[in-house]
Amino acid sequence: MTNTSSLTSPAPDAPPERQRDGGVAVAFVVAVADNGVIGRNGGLPWRLSSDLKLFRRLTMGKPIIMGRKTWVSLPKRPLDGRDNIVVTRDLAFEAEGAHVAADTEHALRLGQALAGERGAGEVAVIGGAAIYEALIDAADRIYLTAVHGEPDGDTTFPVFDLTGWRIVSEEPIERGARDEFDATLRVMERVWPEDKAA
Structure with a gap:
């Protein structure tokens, strides 16, 4: 039987250095995916109901930051139980039920303020690729579902320097009857300079 203890017990919201x-x-x-793909035609390039449930658990109660294309791709908007923050340069863009930010810096400040008000230890960044790339230097933790397949797609996760990151847990996600691929949840945390010196 698959050990899914780390998947059913929420990880602490903030890495130790931020908690301090x-x-x-x-x-x-x-x-x-194994080939770096994260999207196709504005949506997901696979069927993974188990990962959708995991996504909900990891983001519930937290502010979530996303780009306009990700917002538009959501089958139901806004995502309930979370402060939705949409990043777009279109000043006329309206996202009913969500906050709109002109850039990632503004979105991050807003997300952290909302998290503080809600007592949430994390702001969750959920894509797309340009948003991940813009915020990688600010990231403390990555909940990465490694999808064991090579689907066709037109959007890939940006390549970044893994120096200074450590894997803190890695567990297979129990495959559901409707899941198209096997998958593994890999939790990575950044090792900040002050932690190295400790």
Whole structure:
């Protein structure tokens, strides 16, 4: 039987260094195929109901930051139980039930403020690729669902330097009857300079 203890017990909201500071951590939540693909035609390139349930658990109660295309791709908007923040340069864009931010810096400040009000230890960044790339230097943690397949797609997760990151847990996700691929949840945390010196 698959050991899914780390999947059913929520991880602490903030990495140790942010908890010490009383700050709000920035966490990426992303599913990436073996070939780096994360999207196709504005949507997901696979059927993975187990990962959708995991996504809900990892983001519930937290502010979530996304780009306009990700917002538009959601089958139901806004995502309930979460403060939805949409990043777009279109000043006329309206996202009913969500906050709109002109850039990622504004979105991050807003997300951290909302997290503080809600008592949430994390702001969750949920895509797309340009948003991940813009915020990678601010990220403390990555919840990465490694999808064991090579689906066709037109959007890939940005390549970034893994120096200074550590894998803190890695567990297979129990495959559901409707899941198209096997998958593994890999939780990665950044090792900040002050932690190395500790």
